[in-house]
Amino acid sequence: MWSYYNPVEIIFGENKFKEVHSALKNKSYIIITHPEEIFKKYSDELSSSSNPPLSIMTDVQPNPDYKDILELQNKFASINKTVDYILAIGGGSVTDTAKAIAAFRDKQEYLTDFVRNKKNPKVENPIKIIAVPTTSGTSSELTCWATIWDKEKNNKLSLAHKTLYAEKAIIDPSIMIDKPLGLTISTGLDALSHSMESIWNVNANPVSASHAIQASKLVLENLPLLAKDLKNIELRANIARACVHAGLAFSNTKTAIAHNLSYPITLNYGIQHGIACSFTLPIVTRSMIGIDKIAEERLQLIFNDNLENSSLKLSEFMRSLEVPLNLNEIKVPVQEWNNIVDDAFLGERGKNFIGNKDAFISSAKLMGLF
Ligand SMILES: NC(=O)c1ccc[n+]([C@@H]2O[C@H](COP(=O)([O-])OP(=O)(O)OC[C@H]3O[C@@H](n4cnc5c(N)ncnc54)[C@H](O)[C@@H]3O)[C@@H](O)[C@H]2O)c1
Ligand SMILES: [Fe+2]
Known part of the structure; x- marks a missing residue:
């Protein structure tokens, strides 16, 4: 239903x-x-x-x-x-x-x-x-x-x-043609985050999911090219279209854990929204292994691969865009991070997440967050 x-x-x-x-x-x-x-x-x-x-x-x-x-x-x-x-x-x-x-x-x-x-x-x-x-x-x-x-x-x-x-x-x-590099990357990653967050979400449905898959693929394919060719109108249009699909996806689901983790990081550490809500995406992706068959299948369609490899591909993609991927780079102390995680899983968006805290924490270790 x-x-x-x-x-x-x-x-x-x-x-x-x-x-x-x-x-x-x-x-x-x-x-x-x-x-x-x-x-x-x-x-x-x-x-x-x-x-x-x-x-x-x-x-x-x-x-x-x-x-x-x-x-x-x-x-x-x-x-x-x-x-x-x-x-x-x-x-x-x-x-x-x-x-x-x-x-x-x-x-x-x-x-x-x-x-x-x-x-x-x-x-x-x-x-x-x-x-x-x-x-x-x-x-x-x-x-x-x-x-x-x-x-x-x-x-x-x-x-x-x-x-x-x-x-x-x-x-x-x-x-959007004059958007500088940093803004192009952070906003593109915000759209990717909205898409993926709408898949590991209690409110996901088949229509939101197909928009999310389409949006994610468009961002993964086009954002690295656009980062090297900012005035390319065709690539701009592809990312704008990705953002439409992302909106059509998460307008029906809202966001989930990656967004709840992001808010204190933006408020207290000044990290731009699009970076703050996306640097955990590889970790969350890996934490979804074995959690929910349908969500797993949908995520696999984005990368045409299993979730372990998908999370590594996503890390590589983010690294290629020079996104900070560990706490040292984000400049968040470990104790503070642990508090942020506890709060995020209790928050409204955290409750939209179909995964769990234990899997997230072990995935964070495996993915080199610390
Ligand atoms: N309503 C929602 O569903 C939703 C979802 C995600 C984020 N947000 C919120 O949206 C805000 C972030 O919005 P944003 O990421 O679009 O950035 P923004 O609107 O905050 O703009 C950031 C900067 O980019 C500049 N800018 C905007 N367009 C430009 C262009 N074409 N060329 C050059 N410079 C340009 C602006 O002048 C501004 O200084 C945050 O407050 C975030 O929490 C809302
Ligand atoms: Fe967002």
Whole structure:
């Protein structure tokens, strides 16, 4: 028994950014985007059109923080006009910020109740979102959740609500052509992590799994080539397509243990999300030996090999991208790591994982984590 759901309309292709004009025709909207100069041309194009935005919000930093979103809510409050749509042009940080504003508008008390008082999010009739991703990694354009960080309290929250899917995702690989090497690798590995995490997952189903296998294969085949040829639009498109499949996979399962392990590593050691959530993938892969026949078969399809060899191939792949694979390189002390592992297996995402802690720990030793 299983069900599958994803309501986002996907428009995919080179130079498809122009589709935003017809999508927003006769609608009022604001733009949320990154502050860097390279993004200005997209908001400029809309500002000089016959239907300019009511406001352009550019104060979005990587890993959106509670305090930053409060500031944006102040700005939103000053608009004083009906906002039909939010156009989010950016990476996961922008799309997730757009979701927070769409959900809570100018109601700062709703955001605070959710982030600080641990109440269920009060989401009523959120503003519609059109997402134009500029990275290929989070697939936030295809999920109904957003990661909000509370750096002051050393916390990470997942705002999740079935009304928070974007209405449309306009995925234009040409927008991603200037992504630097580090960001290309870390976001590509985030997509790989979402895919694999959706396979060793209590919520996996045959449709999510076939998207996950397809996504993983595309990342493994294309990311090393793209790392050597960053301006290659065909490779960019392949990775963007991988990210679509990854989103269609994990939008139905959520993530699992590798993501739960990653959050304190990002918060306390400053490791980028895509690296933090992927450096354990070879270990988790090996820990799946003998755990679940169906998951094992699905993982074997990615590498066309048994799981022991698959985990070694995955390590080699990550090494070729210069990803740190042991605690020395990640700079996490062993005692701290042990605490992170204990907490991760108890956390919400950890409970999605169909494997177990003992197998994970022995696999970590075998794979040279220490
Ligand atoms: N909602 C979800 O389902 C989900 C899933 C995974 C991760 N996340 C969250 O998403 C955030 C990370 O998002 P991200 O990895 O997409 O990065 P990001 O949005 O944080 O962007 C990182 C940096 O890359 C720059 N950038 C973005 N696009 C670029 C481009 N085309 N060219 C050059 N520079 C560009 C940005 O200006 C920014 O400085 C984290 O907060 C993470 O926790 C959300
Ligand atoms: Fe992720």
